[in-house]
Each structure stands twice: as structure tokens, then as C-alpha cells.
Amino acid sequence: xxxxxxxxxxxxxxxxxxxxxxxxxxxxxxxxxxxxxxxxxxxxxxxxxxxxxxxxxxxxxxxxxxxxxxxxxxxxxxxxxxxxxxxxxxxxxxxxxxxxxxxxxxxxxxxxxxxxxxxxxxxxxxxxxxxxxxxxxxxxxxxxxxxxxxxxxxxxxxxxxxxxxxxxxxxxxxxxxxxxxxxxxxxxxxxxxxxxxxxxxxxxxxxxxxxxxxxxxxxxxxxxxxxxxxxxxxxxxxxxxxxxxxxxxxxxxxxxxxxxxxxxxxxxxxxxxxxxxxxxxxxxxxxxxxxxxxxxxxxxxxxxxxxxxxxxxxxxxxxxxxxxxxx
Amino acid sequence: xxxxxxxxxxxxxxxxxxxxxxxxxxxxxxxxxxxxxxxxxxxxxxxxxxxxxxxxxxxxxxxxxxxxxxxxxxxxxxxxxxxxxxxxxxxxxxxxxxxxxxxxxxxxxxxxxxxxxxxxxxxxxxxxxxxxxxxxxxxxxxxxxxxxxxxxxxxxxxxxxxxxxxxxxxxxxxxxxxxxxxxxxxxxxxxxxxxxxxxxxxxxxxxxxxxxxxxxxxxxxxxxxxxxxxxxxxxxxxxxxxxxxxxxxxxxxxxxxxxxxxxxxxxxxxxxxxxxxxxxxxxxxxxxxxxxxxxxxxxxxxxxxxxxxxxxxxxxxxxxxxxxxxxxxxxxxxxxxxxxxxxxxxxxxxxxxxxxxxxxxxxxxxxxxxxxxxxxxxxxxxxxxxxxxxxxxxxxxxxxxxxxxxxxxxxxxxxxxxxxxxxxxxxxxxxxxxxxxxxxxxxxxxxxxxxxxxxxxxxxxxxxxxxxxxxxxxxxxxxxxxxxxxxxxxxxxxxxxxxxxxxxxxxxxxxxxxxxxxxxxxxxxxxxxxxxxxxxxxxxxxxxxxxxxxxxxxxxxxxxxxxxxxxxxxxxxxxxxxxxx
Numbered sequence: 001x002x003x004x005x006x007x008x009x010x011x012x013x014x015x016x017x018x019x020x021x022x023x024x025x026x027x028x029x030x031x032x033x034x035x036x037x038x039x040x041x042x043x044x045x046x047x048x049x050x051x052x053x054x055x056x057x058x059x060x061x062x063x064x065x066x067x068x069x070x071x072x073x074x075x076x077x078x079x080x081x082x083x084x085x086x087x088x089x090x091x092x093x094x095x096x097x098x099x100x101x102x103x104x105x106x107x108x109x110x111x112x113x114x115x116x117x118x119x120x121x122x123x124x125x126x127x128x129x130x131x132x133x134x135x136x137x138x139x140x141x142x143x144x145x146x147x148x149x150x151x152x153x154x155x156x157x158x159x160x161x162x163x164x165x166x167x168x169x170x171x172x173x174x175x176x177x178x179x180x181x182x183x184x185x186x187x188x189x190x191x192x193x194x195x196x197x198x199x200x201x202x203x204x205x206x207x208x209x210x211x212x213x214x215x216x217x218x219x220x221x222x223x224x225x226x227x228x229x230x231x232x233x234x235x236x237x238x239x240x241x242x243x244x245x246x247x248x249x250x251x252x253x254x255x256x257x258x259x260x261x262x263x264x265x266x267x268x269x270x271x272x273x274x275x276x277x278x279x280x281x282x283x284x285x286x287x288x289x290x291x292x293x294x295x296x297x298x299x300x301x302x303x304x305x306x307x308x309x310x311x312x313x314x315x316x317x318x319x320x321x322x323x324x325x326x327x
Numbered sequence: 328x329x330x331x332x333x334x335x336x337x338x339x340x341x342x343x344x345x346x347x348x349x350x351x352x353x354x355x356x357x358x359x360x361x362x363x364x365x366x367x368x369x370x371x372x373x374x375x376x377x378x379x380x381x382x383x384x385x386x387x388x389x390x391x392x393x394x395x396x397x398x399x400x401x402x403x404x405x406x407x408x409x410x411x412x413x414x415x416x417x418x419x420x421x422x423x424x425x426x427x428x429x430x431x432x433x434x435x436x437x438x439x440x441x442x443x444x445x446x447x448x449x450x451x452x453x454x455x456x457x458x459x460x461x462x463x464x465x466x467x468x469x470x471x472x473x474x475x476x477x478x479x480x481x482x483x484x485x486x487x488x489x490x491x492x493x494x495x496x497x498x499x500x501x502x503x504x505x506x507x508x509x510x511x512x513x514x515x516x517x518x519x520x521x522x523x524x525x526x527x528x529x530x531x532x533x534x535x536x537x538x539x540x541x542x543x544x545x546x547x548x549x550x551x552x553x554x555x556x557x558x559x560x561x562x563x564x565x566x567x568x569x570x571x572x573x574x575x576x577x578x579x580x581x582x583x584x585x586x587x588x589x590x591x592x593x594x595x596x597x598x599x600x601x602x603x604x605x606x607x608x609x610x611x612x613x614x615x616x617x618x619x620x621x622x623x624x625x626x627x628x629x630x631x632x633x634x635x636x637x638x639x640x641x642x643x644x645x646x647x648x649x650x651x652x653x654x655x656x657x658x659x660x661x662x663x664x665x666x667x668x669x670x671x672x673x674x675x676x677x678x679x680x681x682x683x684x685x686x687x688x689x690x691x692x693x694x695x696x697x698x699x700x701x702x703x704x705x706x707x708x709x710x711x712x713x714x715x716x717x718x719x720x721x722x723x724x725x726x727x728x729x730x731x732x733x734x735x736x737x738x739x740x741x742x743x744x745x746x747x748x749x750x751x752x753x754x755x756x757x758x759x760x761x762x763x764x765x766x767x768x769x770x771x772x773x774x775x776x777x778x779x780x781x782x783x784x785x786x787x788x789x790x791x792x793x794x795x796x797x798x799x800x801x802x803x804x805x806x807x808x809x810x811x812x813x814x815x816x817x818x819x820x821x822x823x824x825x826x827x828x829x830x831x832x833x834x835x836x837x838x839x840x841x842x843x844x845x846x847x848x849x850x851x852x853x854x855x856x857x858x859x860x861x862x863x864x865x866x867x868x869x870x871x872x873x874x875x876x877x878x879x880x881x882x883x884x885x886x887x888x889x890x891x892x893x894x895x896x897x898x899x900x901x902x903x904x905x906x907x908x
Contacts, residue, residue: 223450224445224446224447224450224451225450225451225452225453225454227389227394227396227445227451228443228445228451228452228453228513228516229453229464230392230394230437231392231394231437231438231442231443232437232438232442232464232465232468232516233434233435233436233437233438233439233465233468233469234434234464234468235429235434236429242456243453243456246453246455247453247454247455250455320455321454321455322454322455322500323454323455323500323502
């Protein structure tokens with residue numbers, strides 16, 4: 001088991017290297033570099049730039065160095081948390097992302113908890129009571145949840161919130177807390193504001209998870225080991241949770257890997273609509289304005305999160321399913 | 328119905344099933360899967376319930392524990408469990424019917440008074456829970472043991488069922504065990520609470536004969552030690568003869584005959600019992616039809632020959648300073664098939680018999696050796712080095728029939744399309760000619776011409792196998808490779824299909840490579856037999872010689888494990904085990 005984990009961790013290193021090279025190439029892909037775009041900006045603002053100063057800047061930033069050297073400088077910086085400077089915001093990328101990342105993680109984590117807490121019991125119920133009224137109702141709601149784009153739900157809920165309750169549902173903080181220091185009251189305020197985004201972002205994944213759980217469990221319920229457990233004299237509930245549900249959960253564990261990159265990019269449109277101060281809108285911005293260091297940092301983070309996510313889900317899968325370890 | 332010889336039942340029954348009726352709700356109303364079945368189980372005795380697939384024997388056994396699956400429901404009868412409180416302090420009788428199938432009362436009986444083991448030793452155990460956990464669970468439910476006590480007891484139980492190194496085995500997972508070991512673990516689990524009744528639903532059907540013999544022996548000795556009543560469900564008359572004290576024959580949900588094993592085998596009363604016995608004993612000797620056919624037409628020259636055929640699989644390819652890890656699936660096999668001959672390849676699962684056949688047919692590549700094929704014109708070629716385009720012609724002459732009559736026919740093609748497919752692939756005839764050929768083929772295999780328009784799901788297992796045969800003979804081949812072609816079928820159908828194959832042999836001049844794990848079928852069908860074990864041919868010879876006077880110790884052990892459908896032979900049989908070396 002330990003060997004398996006170590007092997008998986010070692011394997012993720014070349015993956016990460018490949019991803020970072022790709023991210024670097026994407027940053028470098030557009031013509032020009034930071035200094036040429038700075039010069040262009042100065043010119044457009046009416047300030048001519050002295051060619052010797054441009055040259056000095058190039059040397060200072062090391063932009064004439066060969067690519068491997070530049071890559072190495074960038075990646076060693078990135079590993080230490082220095083992702084370079086954002087042109088658009090004129091602030092260090094790490095500072096920009098750092099603020100929003102925490103909120104993104106909290107939001108993504110809450111959404112996942114919500115999704116699992118709702119989807120698993122409903123999925124189990126739906127499978128065990130197959131073709132009953134309850135199953136049909138859950139299936140119907142599930143299909144609606146799957147078919148409705150979540151930004152639409154966001155808009156509808158915003159409308160209802162404003163028109164019927166006179167409250168603003170956007171953002172994650174009330175105005176008095178936005179710039180306040182962290183306190184218990186601010187936490188409460190955040191929790192209150194999070195409910196709607198969590199429900200909106202979680203709807204479609206909850207719906208699909210219910211369907212997946214139902215299908216998985218229906219397969220498992222047919223298996224002979226369920227009959228064996230019943231013949232031992234186990235009670236139905238205990239039996240259900242110990243055997244078929246346990247096995248039906250395995251595919252879920254492997255989906256955990258995808259959940260990680262979702263922290264940054266899972267809810268972009270909703271975050272824009274609800275003007276949430278999370279990382280998603282910032283990433284969208286960075287891509288639209290070709291703010292390359294910022295975008296590059298996001299790309300690198302996304303790949304790193306995917307790799308870490310896969311690593312975590314692989315290790316978890318090996319923990320819950322002993323068969324994996326031996327293959 | 329013959330009377331049970333009551334003299335042998337010294338003790339009163341422990342479990343009585345009276346007029347049991349279990350029905351399944353279908354669109355056309357209720358279908359009675361178990362219809363008015365009455366049986367009794369006595370301590371220390373084994374009742375074998377025998378019947379073919381769909382006879383309701385399995386549903387009956389599940390009805391006792393009230394674990395029939397969803398649309399099924401017990402609709403009548405009584406199941407009386409007589410329990411005593413030990414020391415002769417008196418006994419009580421409970422009627423298990425009427426108990427809530429999910430309720431506490433029946434759960435207290437399951438696994439405690441009545442335990443059950445099942446056919447599939449792999450899927451009947453949870454793959455993600457340790458063996459010790461699964462055995463100990465029963466103890467914790469019924470005996471209130473702690474986790475630690477339960478594990479300690481599981482170790483003892485595993486030792487009782489002769490699993491080596493039980494302290495380690497409790498920590499293992501089922502997939503780390505072989506099929507036979509898993510079934511032993513299942514038995515340990517079932518016996519954990521010293522049940523008075525053990526229900527075994529085809530417990531040895533999925534196992535090799537040598538393993539089957541061991542499991543049966545184990546069950547017998549455990550029964551003796553615990554004075555258990557065993558209800559043994561099987562379709563195999565040989566197994567019945569080995570293990571039963573009493574027999575009940577089921578057909579269409581009803582018990583058509585019951586009695587003690589000696590009288591049922593010596594003088595079966597019901598026609599169905601007779602036909603089952605006939606089908607079982609038929610396979611203990613050569614087919615008369617085959618012998619007569621060989622009289623009329625002696626065997627011809629060799630048409631297919633494997634010379635020092637070797638097949639290695641690469642498990643991990645060779646790397647830097649590391650040799651390739653390989654698995655030797657077939658080791659230097661020599662085989663010679665003459666024109667009009669049937670050769671049986673017999674062996675247990677994993678012995679390489681299928682691989683050998685696939686190599687001879689050149690579906691698999693060959694690592695070394697030669698496959699010499701002599702075509703109709705008398706030209707001999709080595710198929711081993713040929714590539715796909717060159718193999719087209721030999722492939723037309725060499726067709727295959729598979730084991731699974733359900734999986735081997737495309738459900739979205741009509742039977743006519745299925746049979747015509749090899750004709751189309753080889754560009755034989757116009758569509759009109761092909762349709763005529765399909766009609767002719769259907770007639771040859773004994774199916775009505777109307778079958779061509781229908782889809783495979785409309786046919787039973789035996790009929791589907793006839794369709795597979797029609798497809799195999801469509802391009803007018805010379806050699807048919809039958810890979811366990813009758814193994815998935817009921818006993819009475821097996822001989823029918825083999826007789827059909829023999830009939831076709833006479834009409835079409837075919838030769839067969841007949842792969843089977845069942846020595847009986849090979850004895851019935853094949854002129855010569857090749858015995859394989861771990862990729863190697865251990866013995867080869869005329870079928871009757873090999874079966875009556877086996878030379879190699881492995882063949883001897885294999886044959887001694889084959890159950891004989893005659894209970895009087897029980898005492899005189901001695902089983903030998905093959906130990907390599």
C-alpha cells in the first residue's frame with residue numbers, strides 16, 4: 001500500500017513538469033512579451049519610451065534569455081509562490097489569486113458537501129424503491145436539475161430575491177463586512193450568503209450524482225453477495241449500507257479527482273452572474289485581457305489541482321477498494 | 328412416487344416444507360415457480376433436489392429463508408422448523424411462512440439455524456471486505472461476539488474447512504483465493520453458528536471436478552461432525568449419486584419423484600427421472616451412433632497437425648537489464664486430427680485447452696512450432712507463419728462454436744443474418760442463394776425455416792446452440808472447433824446437441840476438435856482424447872483406453888474425481904490426488 005502511494009506520487013512529478021511546460025508555452029504563445037506590451041501601452045497613452053530603457057527593462061526581466069532559462073526562472077518562482085506581475089492589475093499575481101482562492105475553496109468544498117449530502121440518500125432511496133412514486137418524483141426533479149443551466153437558476157433566484165424579499169443575493173458578504181477583518185459575525189454572514197450559490201452551483205451535479213448513484217446501486221443490488229449477506233441474517237438497512245452502497249460508492253471516489261480543478265473553473269458563469277469574489281471571474285478576466293502571467297498562474301494551478309485531485313482519488317480508491325492495490 | 332424407507336430416519340425431521348407455493352408476478356398474472364412442494368430434512372442426512380434450469384429448485388431453496396428476489400412471493404404452504412432447546416428440555420416448532428421477510432424473527436433463523444451457500448464463490452462474497460470480517464459478521468449478529476472474538480473464531484472455522492495458514496487467511500480478500508478456497512470460506516461462514524440445516528445451492532457447479540470432489544468430501548465430513556441436515560440443490564446426477572441420502576426430482580416447479588437415493592437410482596418411477604438418469608449414464612460410455620459411423624466409414628488421413636506448438640504470453644516486456652516475464656500457456660503440444668475424427672481436449676480451467684485450440688485455428692499467433700493443414704486438394708501448408716489475408720481460406724474450412732449460447736449471438740441481428748454472416752464475409756453466393764442456404768442449414772440443425780426472420784432472444788439455450796452450429800457449418804467447413812459447446816446446457820440437451828453434431832459429421836464429413844472440462848462428454852463424443860494440465864499435454868490416446876486405463880497420474884486423479892451416477896459405486900471408489908513432481 002505504502003509502495004503504491006509512493007509510486008503514484010513519484011509518477012505525478014513528470015505529469016506536473018509536462019503541465020508546467022505547457023502552461024509556459026501558452027504564456028509565451030502570443031507575439032511580443034511583457035516589455036513590448038508595456039511599451040505599446042505607454043505609446044497608446046501618449047508616453048514614448050526610450051529604446052535604451054526598453055532594452056534595460058528587457059535585460060532586467062531577462063526576456064532575452066533562452067526559453068529554458070526563462071522557464072526555469074518562472075517555474076522556480078511559481079513553486080515559491082511568486083507567479084510574476086499582472087499587467088492588468090499591476091499587482092503580484094499571487095496576491096490577486098490568494099485573496100480569492102480561499103473563498104473559492106470554501107465555496108467548492110461546501111458545494112461538494114451539499115451535493116453528496118443530498119445526492120447519496122436520494123440516490124439510495126431511488127434505487128431501493130425502484131419504480132415507486134418516490135423514485136419517479138426524484139427522477140423527475142433530477143432531470144429538471146440536469147436540464148436547467150445553473151446561471152438560469154441563478155438569475156431566477158436573484159429575481160425572486162430582489163422582487164419578493166427585497167434582498168440582494170449577490171456577493172458573498174454583506175456590504176458592511178466586505179472589507180472588515182475576519183470575525184465570527186463575518187463568518188456567519190458568509191455562511192448566510194453561501195446558501196444560494198451553493199444550491200445553484202450544486203444543482204446539476206446533485207442531479208447527475210443521484211442518477212449515477214441509482215444506477216450503480218441497482219447494479220450492486222443484483223449481486224449474489226447481497227443475497228449471501230441477507231442469508232446471514234443481517235438487517236436490511238445494515239446490509240444495504242455495508243455491502244452494496246459501499247461498492248456503489250467506488251465510482252464516486254474516482255470522480256473526486258475532477259472536483260479539484262472545479263475549485264477554480266467550476267462555476268465561472270454563476271460567479272459572474274452573482275458577482276461572487278471567487279477565483280473564477282478573475283480567471284475569465286485574465287483570459288479575456290490576455291493578462292498572461294495571471295492566466296499562466298491559473299493554468300498552472302488548474303493543472304496542479306487536477307494532478308493532485310487524481311492523486312488523492314487514486315489513493316482513496318486504493319484505500320476503499322483493495323482490488324486496486326494488487327493490479 | 329416411491330415410499331421413503333422410513334427405517335433410515337431414526338430422528339424426527341428438523342425442517343418440513345409442506346405444500347410450498349412460490350409465485351412470480353408477471354404481465355400475464357401469477358406464475359408458479361414452486362408448485363405444491365413438500366420435502367423434509369433430517370439431521371445428519373442430505374436431501375438432493377435435482378432438476379434442470381427453470382425447474383424451480385433454486386427458488387424453492389430461497390423460499391425457505393424467505394430471500395426470494397423481488398417479483399417472487401411465497402403464496403402458500405408451511406415451512407416448519409423444529410428446534411429443540413438442547414438436553415431434551417423440549418422443543419418448539421415455528422412456521423416460517425407468515426414471518427415478515429425483513430423482520431427480526433426470520434433474521435434470527437437465517438445464518439443461525441439455517442445457513443446457506445451459493446453457486447458463485449466469487450460473486451457471493453463481497454470483494455472489498457476481508458474474509459475474516461465476512462465470516463465473523465455472522466457470529467457477531469447471532470452470538471453477540473466482539474470483533475476480536477469473532478476473528479479468533481473465524482480462524483478456527485477456516486482451519487476446520489482446511490484452509491492453509493488460517494491466521495493469515497482471515498486478513499485476505501476473496502479475490503486472493505482460488506475458486507475452491509472461496510467455496511471453503513463460504514462453507515466456513517455458513518457453519519459459523521453451527522446451523523442445524525445447511526442449504527447448498529449448486530455449491531460445486533462452478534468448480535473443476537477435482538475441486539468439486541474435495542468440496543463434497545469436506546461437506547460430508549462436516550455433516551457427520553455436526554449432525555447437520557443438508558439440502559443440496561444440483562442439476563448433476565453424478566453429484567447426487569455421490570452425496571445424497573434422499574433425492575427429490577423437480578420439474579416445472581413440482582416434485583415429480585422423491586425417495587432414498589438407492590431406490591431412485593435403481594428403479595426410477597417417473598419418466599422424467601428416467602430421462603435424467605439416462606442422459607447422465609449415457610455419458611459414461613461412447614456414443615453408439617459414433618461407433619456405428621466409424622464402422623461404416625473409417626478415419627482418413629491426417630488433415631490438421633500441431634507440431635511442438637508453443638504459446639507464450641508476455642506479461643511484462645523486456646526492459647533495460649531485465650528479462651521479459653512470460654507465461655507459458657501451451658508447452659510444445661503435438662496433436663493430429665484425421666479426416667472424420669473427433670478429438671477431445673480435456674482439462675480443468677486454466678489448463679490451456681482453449682489457447683491450444685485458438686493457436687491451431689491461428690486466431691492467436693504461435694510462439695513456435697507448426698500447424699500443418701492439408702486442404703481438400705491434398706496440399707499441406709504450415710499455418711503458423713501466415714498472416715491474415717493468407718488465413719482466409721483455412722479459416723473458411725475451420726469454424727468454431729462457442730460455449731455461451733447467449734453471448735455468442737448478436738441480439739440485434741435476425742437468425743437468418745447471423746447464419747448468413749460467414750457466407751457474406753467470404754463472398755459466397757448471391758443474396759438469393761444465401762437465403763436458400765440459410766433455409767437449408769436451419770433444416771439441417773432441426774429448426775423451422777421461420778426461425779430465420781426472428782431474433783436470438785426468442786430461442787432457448789439449446790435452440791441458440793443449434794443456431795451457432797448452423798452458422799459454423801454455413802461456409803461448408805471441414806473442421807469444427809467446439810469450445811465447451813455443450814457445457815452451458817442442461818444434461819438432456821447436451822446429448823441432443825452432441826448427437827446433432829455427430830449426425831452432421833456423417834452428412835457433411837466433418838472433423839471435430841471438442842474442448843471440454845467434462846470427461847463424460849468427451850467419452851461420449853470423441854475417438855481420441857488429449858489431457859491437458861497447466862499448458863502441457865499429459866496423456867493422449869484412444870478415448871476408451873484413456874478412460875478405462877489412464878496411464879498418467881494426473882489423468883488418474885482427474886478421472887477419479889468425476890462423479891459417477893451410481894450411488895452403489897460410492898464405497899468402491901478411491902480418489903487419488905495428483906501432486907506435481
